[in-house]
Structure formats: C-alpha cells, structure tokens
Amino acid sequence: MASSATLTTTHLPTLRTILDEWNQKRPATKGFPVPVAELRQSPDASKDVIVAFRTRPPLPNEAADKFHADPDAKDASVDADGQVAAVEFCAGITVTSAEPGVFVAHVPGMKWSGPTLTHKTYEADLAFSPDVDNEEVYQRTVAASDMLSLAISGGVGCILAYGQTGSGKTYTMESVEHRVARDLFDQARVVGKRLLEAQGGDHASAATGDIFEFSVTFLELLGKHASDLLESTEEVDSQGNPVRTEISVREDKVGNVRPNLISSSVRTSAELEELINKALSHRRTTATLRNATSSRSHAMLTITIKNTLLPYADEGQLILVDLAGSERYEDSKDHDKQRMEEARDNNKSLMNLKECVRAKAKMAAEDGFVHIPWRANKLTMLLKPIFDIESRQPSRTIIIAHVSPHIQDTIHSTNTLSYAAPFKTAPPKPRGPLPYDAKDPRTWDHDKTVEWLTAQFAKRAMKSRQAEWNVRAKAARLAGKKLKPLEDPAPGQLDLGFDVAKICPAGSTAKNLGMLYTPQFVQRCLEAQSGTALTQDQVKNTAVDIIGNLFYLIITAKTRKRNEIMKSRKKLVEEDAYGVAPRATKEYDEEEFLEAQIFYGPRWQELIIAARKKCKQEGKNWEIEYGITTDDMMDKFRAHKAAAVKEAAEKADLEGLE
Structure with a gap:
C-alpha cells in the first residue's frame, strides 16, 4: 500500500536505513560519456522526440517547512527534549545513469511488518542529477539536438517542461528561453552567411548574414482561457493578477491555428530578452500547498522565423512551453473552488497531451490511419504543428520531466515519470512532399498557381466583358x-485588370496564398490592379471571390485525402479481440436457425445456459459442447417440423378422399 507524505515522514528513520542499504549494494552512477565542453551535435539530433529527466537539489529547511510527522504515532521520531524531531531531507530519486538516462524512484509503502521501499526504474534519453546546472541542461538538450538550426531552416522545434508543482519547471524553462535568446541570432547569422555564399551574394550581405526576420508571441493558457502575455493592462483581479482580454483558440477555414496575439518583431538578443522578461512578469502565480509562487497556467513562447532570401519557404518555429504544474488530490484538496477548477483543467489538458503523444508513437510504429486527438484541448490545438499528420515540416520535440527530490513526493514523481515515458517514441517514417494532384492546391508549384489565378481572373474579365457588350447590344436594339x-x-490580348505576377511572385505557390488571411489577399490584389476599368469595390469583390475558391479547393482536398486515409484504417478483427465464437458442428441455414429459436422461445436460452453450466462443472470444451447442444436442439426441431409437414399432408389426403 502506498504511503502518504505524513506517514512517510513519520517513518523516515526506518526508510532512510533501507535506502542506505540499497545505496551500498547498487553499482556506481554512470555519468555523461562526453564532457559538456567537448559536446557536439549528438546522434539524437535525428530523433523525433527526446526525453530528459531532471531533479533539483532540496532548498534550505525545505523538508522541515513542508513535511510534518504525526506526533501521535508511537514510532514518531523525537529529540532529546521529547519533542517531534525536525524533518531532515531524504532522497526519493536516485540517478543511476546520466546517458542513457535512468532514474530510480524510491516509493514508500506499508505492510503488516512495517514500512517498505519499492525501487522503480524509469528510462529516458538523458537524466540530470541535482548538481547539473542550467547551462549544461541547455547544451545537452537544445544545443546538442541542433534545435535552433532546425527552426532556422524551416522546421518546428518544441521544448516542453513538465512536472509536479514546485519541482523546478519554470526555473528550467526560463533559463532555456534566455539561452535561446542568447544564441538564436548568432546561429541565424551563421546559417544566413552560408545561404548567401551558396547563392553568390555580394560580400557586404554575406558578411552580416542578416536574412531572417523574427517575430514573437507569448500566450498564457489558464484552464480553458487563453490570453496574451504581451498585452499591457492596468486592471487586476482580487488576487493582484492582471486581467486580460480572452483570446480565442480555433482553426481557421483552411485548418490553421493562429490565435490573434500581439506579434512583436525582434532583431537582437537584447530585444528578445527584454520581451521575455516583460511577458514572464505578467504570468499568473498563486500560492499553493506545494509552492508559494506556483505558476497556474501553461505559458507558450513562440518564435517564428522567416527567411527573406526565400520568402515563400515554410516559416520555422520554436515553441517553448512551460506547462502548468500537475497536482494530486492530496495537494489540491484544500484549494478554493477557482484553484480546484484550474487544477482540474490543467490535469485534463496534460492528459490529452499524453494521449496525443501516444497516438503519434502508434502512428510511427504502424501503417494506416491513426487518430491523434489534438483538437480535444486548446493546449494540443496550439501544438498542432507537432501533431498534425498532414504536416510536411520536420519537427523535433524535447520534453524535460521534472520531479521533486523528496521521498515524501515520490508517489507523484512516479506519476510524472510514467507520464513522460510514452514521449520516447519511435522515429516516424520519413515523408517527402505531397505528390502532385491537380485538384489539391497544396501540391501546386508556382507555374500551376499562376495558371490557375490567370484562369480565375480571365473568367471574371470575360464575364465583365460580356456584361458590357450586353448593355451596348440592348442600347443598339x-x-x-x-x-x-x-x-x-x-x-x-484579354485585359485581366491585374498583374498576376505581383499577386503570386516567383517562388510563391498556392500553399503560400492559402496561408494568407482574406484581407491580406485583397490588399495584394489592390496593389496589383492594372488600369482603371474596375472600381475599388469591384476589385475587392473579385479578390474575395477568388481566395474563397482557393480555400474551398484546399478544404475539399483535405477532406478527400482524410477520407482516403480513413479507409486505410486497419479493420478490427472480432476474433482477435473477443476470441472465436462457439459454433454448431453442422451448417444451418440462417432462416432455419432463426425459426428454431422462435419455436423454442425462452427455452432455447435456458437449454444453452444449462449446457454451459454443466460444461464448466465437467471441465469440457465449451465450443465443442455448444455445437453438440445446438445440433441436438436443431435435430429435434427438424423432427418436429417434419412430423408437422407429414401430419398436414395426411390431413390433406383425408380431406381429398371425403
């Protein structure tokens, strides 16, 4: 039986003795094979998901302040004055290997003979002990996995910090955010120089390598309510937290999730650092039983990177998420109604995140359709670039699971480590670009997109030309x-009224146009208008009509492809799930079998149940006995049916003689 924090603290001397005996017998801890100063990009950079465990050192007097023994227990530890002794720290987590990472959780329990310890082992890619600092965590995860280069090159990099309230998530994530700000722009300049040199750029441009534009959003998700951490507000609630406008999180008409957040352009590390500090100062915190300044929300920093040299290439993203702390009932039962609702919503979103990761692991392991329920929660909707099965962008995720060092928190630590284990997925099968489909705008190249746009504008120009001729023809009549x-x-020779090359410049495709909002496409058309044949309102109506047609084609293509994928779903084989159903040894016509059941009525099931009981008592094979039982009943039914037919025939003969 698992032990509560109070019971564990009461029996701490006994548990410490058991733990010391275990430590003496275990092998020496395996450290990292490569010192951090010699670290280079690791082979794990090719992995889709990297899992790391981290535990922090105990704070001064933390054990004594947080945990208390039962003073009425007969075996409670007392000091020389007969008072309950101050609680001293006892480790609940041991790191036995740093790479590959292995954590051993020491789970206290109770048996009839007294306190016990169960040592549960959990594996990850990396494991960070309490003496590992933030710089080394960053170097061995983000830097070694080449996460910044991935995002700069048009991929999606995501870093998640997960764990119990008070386990050090925010401490880790804030340090990662500031180090990303420190290194991102230098890395972008290195990549920019290579691209410019490869394309024969002039020496002055190649020297700077400033070809990337960076925009930043910072979103807070508190339960079901999203808000913008970069929004300035002076209104506060009863607890002193700022009150902000709620932001809707939903898909747009072509399936993109783009909350209406303040997007700030940054050009230097200092600007990004300042923006991060500003946003973090706005984040909601509340005192809980486990943490005096607990973060009650998910905080999501998204850095979008656009390549100005290749303006229509996929935009890269870095998504850094400090997840809200998970809580057990024991830690949240004394919260007020609002805190309870927050804890419940946070735990729901974390469980949905786990389900999405499990589904993604299943998709990587087998062929056919696998449903990833990322639409079930706003948190996973915001992480759509990672979970969308239709996305062709390369992505990589790092999850750092944090656990408390105290043995009193080990029960929750095992939940955290068990939660993080499914994130260690098999690498997904490589997927190239979508094959060309004339009906799917997402597969069109630049020439096909220009051809389609030209046809759309030509169709409307011809219609306008015909309308003008009709007016003149009527006047002539x-x-x-x-x-x-x-x-x-x-x-x-047809005047389209627009310069299509301006609407769809070289390198742009229908996929890029589909990413535009309708007002953005209208603005492009206004700027590309040639001549004065069309009024401004006519230009706007034409643009809205054409972009609407493009959206319709994209949605239709997505639906068609999704239906095709659904058809590839593996069908459930009932015998695999439920076993082979018992069958009669003889073959019967389905209609005859139904007639027999009607003839017997309730007696049919009574005979089956009685035969099954007898079969169980005698230890016989039910499948065989079922066949014998049904054969016997069917034989009797057939005999009755034959006798009835014979009797009817004889009666008919007698009536004929009379």
Whole structure:
C-alpha cells in the first residue's frame, strides 16, 4: 500500500536505513560519456522526440517547512527534549545513469511488518542529477539536438517542461528561453552567411548574414482561457493578477491555428530578452500547498522565423512551453473552488497531451490511419504543428520531466515519470512532399498557381466583358441597330485588370496564398490592379471571390485525402479481440436457425445456459459442447417440423378422399 507524505515522514528513520542499504549494494552512477565542453551535435539530433529527466537539489529547511510527522504515532521520531524531531531531507530519486538516462524512484509503502521501499526504474534519453546546472541542461538538450538550426531552416522545434508543482519547471524553462535568446541570432547569422555564399551574394550581405526576420508571441493558457502575455493592462483581479482580454483558440477555414496575439518583431538578443522578461512578469502565480509562487497556467513562447532570401519557404518555429504544474488530490484538496477548477483543467489538458503523444508513437510504429486527438484541448490545438499528420515540416520535440527530490513526493514523481515515458517514441517514417494532384492546391508549384489565378481572373474579365457588350447590344436594339456578335479575344490580348505576377511572385505557390488571411489577399490584389476599368469595390469583390475558391479547393482536398486515409484504417478483427465464437458442428441455414429459436422461445436460452453450466462443472470444451447442444436442439426441431409437414399432408389426403 502506498504511503502518504505524513506517514512517510513519520517513518523516515526506518526508510532512510533501507535506502542506505540499497545505496551500498547498487553499482556506481554512470555519468555523461562526453564532457559538456567537448559536446557536439549528438546522434539524437535525428530523433523525433527526446526525453530528459531532471531533479533539483532540496532548498534550505525545505523538508522541515513542508513535511510534518504525526506526533501521535508511537514510532514518531523525537529529540532529546521529547519533542517531534525536525524533518531532515531524504532522497526519493536516485540517478543511476546520466546517458542513457535512468532514474530510480524510491516509493514508500506499508505492510503488516512495517514500512517498505519499492525501487522503480524509469528510462529516458538523458537524466540530470541535482548538481547539473542550467547551462549544461541547455547544451545537452537544445544545443546538442541542433534545435535552433532546425527552426532556422524551416522546421518546428518544441521544448516542453513538465512536472509536479514546485519541482523546478519554470526555473528550467526560463533559463532555456534566455539561452535561446542568447544564441538564436548568432546561429541565424551563421546559417544566413552560408545561404548567401551558396547563392553568390555580394560580400557586404554575406558578411552580416542578416536574412531572417523574427517575430514573437507569448500566450498564457489558464484552464480553458487563453490570453496574451504581451498585452499591457492596468486592471487586476482580487488576487493582484492582471486581467486580460480572452483570446480565442480555433482553426481557421483552411485548418490553421493562429490565435490573434500581439506579434512583436525582434532583431537582437537584447530585444528578445527584454520581451521575455516583460511577458514572464505578467504570468499568473498563486500560492499553493506545494509552492508559494506556483505558476497556474501553461505559458507558450513562440518564435517564428522567416527567411527573406526565400520568402515563400515554410516559416520555422520554436515553441517553448512551460506547462502548468500537475497536482494530486492530496495537494489540491484544500484549494478554493477557482484553484480546484484550474487544477482540474490543467490535469485534463496534460492528459490529452499524453494521449496525443501516444497516438503519434502508434502512428510511427504502424501503417494506416491513426487518430491523434489534438483538437480535444486548446493546449494540443496550439501544438498542432507537432501533431498534425498532414504536416510536411520536420519537427523535433524535447520534453524535460521534472520531479521533486523528496521521498515524501515520490508517489507523484512516479506519476510524472510514467507520464513522460510514452514521449520516447519511435522515429516516424520519413515523408517527402505531397505528390502532385491537380485538384489539391497544396501540391501546386508556382507555374500551376499562376495558371490557375490567370484562369480565375480571365473568367471574371470575360464575364465583365460580356456584361458590357450586353448593355451596348440592348442600347443598339432600342436604336434599331444590331451589334456584331462578341468574339473571343486573341490569346494574351484579354485585359485581366491585374498583374498576376505581383499577386503570386516567383517562388510563391498556392500553399503560400492559402496561408494568407482574406484581407491580406485583397490588399495584394489592390496593389496589383492594372488600369482603371474596375472600381475599388469591384476589385475587392473579385479578390474575395477568388481566395474563397482557393480555400474551398484546399478544404475539399483535405477532406478527400482524410477520407482516403480513413479507409486505410486497419479493420478490427472480432476474433482477435473477443476470441472465436462457439459454433454448431453442422451448417444451418440462417432462416432455419432463426425459426428454431422462435419455436423454442425462452427455452432455447435456458437449454444453452444449462449446457454451459454443466460444461464448466465437467471441465469440457465449451465450443465443442455448444455445437453438440445446438445440433441436438436443431435435430429435434427438424423432427418436429417434419412430423408437422407429414401430419398436414395426411390431413390433406383425408380431406381429398371425403
């Protein structure tokens, strides 16, 4: 039986003795094979998900302040004055290997003979002991996994910090955010120089390598409510936390999740550092039983990176998420109603995140359709770039699971480590670009996109041209004249009213246009208008009509592809799930079998149940006995049916003689 924190503290001397005996017998801890000063990009950079465990050192007097023994227990530890002794720290987690990472959780329990310890082992890619500082954590996770280069090159990098309230998540994540700010721009300049040199850029441009634009958003998700941490507000609630406008989190018409957040452009490390500090100062914190300044929300920093040299390439993203602390009932039962609701919503979102990771691992391991329920929660909706099965962008995720060092928290630590284990997924099968499909705009190249746009504008120009001719023809008829039939213009002679090359410049595709909001596409069309044949309102209506057609084609293609994927779902084989159903030894017509059941009525099931009981008592095979029982009942039914037919025939013969 698991032990509560109070019971564990009461029996701490006994548990410490058991733990000391275990430590004496275990092998020496394996450290990292490569010192951090000699660290280079590791082979794990090719992995889709990297899992790391971390435990922090105990704070001064933390054990005495946080945990208390039962003074009424007969075996409670007392000092020389007969008072309950101050609680001293006892380790609940032991790191036995740093890489590959191995944590051993010492789970206290109770048996009839007294306190016990169960040593549970959990494995990860990396394990950080309490003496590892933040710089080494950053170097061995973000730097060694080449996460910054991935995002700069148009991929999606995500870093998640998860764990119990008070286990050190925010401490780790804030340090990672500031180190990303420190290194990101230098790394971008290195990549920029390489691209410019490869494309023959001039010496001055190649020297700076400043070809990337960086925009930053910072979102806070408190339960089901999202808000913008970069929004300035002077209004505060009863607890002194700022009150902000709620932001909606939903998909747009083509499936993109883009909350209406303040997007701030940054050009230097100092600007990004300042923005991070500003946002973090706005984050909601509340005192809980485990942490005086507990973060009650998920905080998501998103850095979007655009390549100005290749403006229509996929934009890279760095998503850094400090997840809200998970809580057990024991730690949250004394909260007020609002705190309880927050804890419940946070735990729901964390469980949905786990389900998405499990589904992604299943998708990597087998063929066919696997449903990833990322739409079930706002947290996973915001992480769509990682979970969307239709995404072609390369992605990599690092999850750092944090656990408390105290033995009183080991029960929760095992929950955290068990939660993080499924994140260590098999690498997904490599997927290239979508194959060309004339009906799917996401697969069109630049030339096909220009061809489609030209056809769309030509169709509307022809319609406008025909409408003008109809007006002139009507006027001519009223004047007793007749116009010549309208002839089709020669190729290239039709005035479209727009410069399609400005709407879809070199390198741009239908996929890029599909990412635009409708007002952005309208603005492009206004800027690309040629001549004065169309009024401003006509230009706007034409642009809205065309982008609406493009959205419709994208949605239709997505639906069609999703249906095709659904058809590839492996069908459930009932015999695999439920076993082979018992069958009769003889073959019967389904209609005849139903007639027999109607003939017997309730007696049919009574005979089956009685036969099954007898079979169980005698230890016989039910499948065989079922066949014998049904064969016997069917034989009797057939005999009755034959006798009835014979009797009817004889009666008919007698009536004929009379």
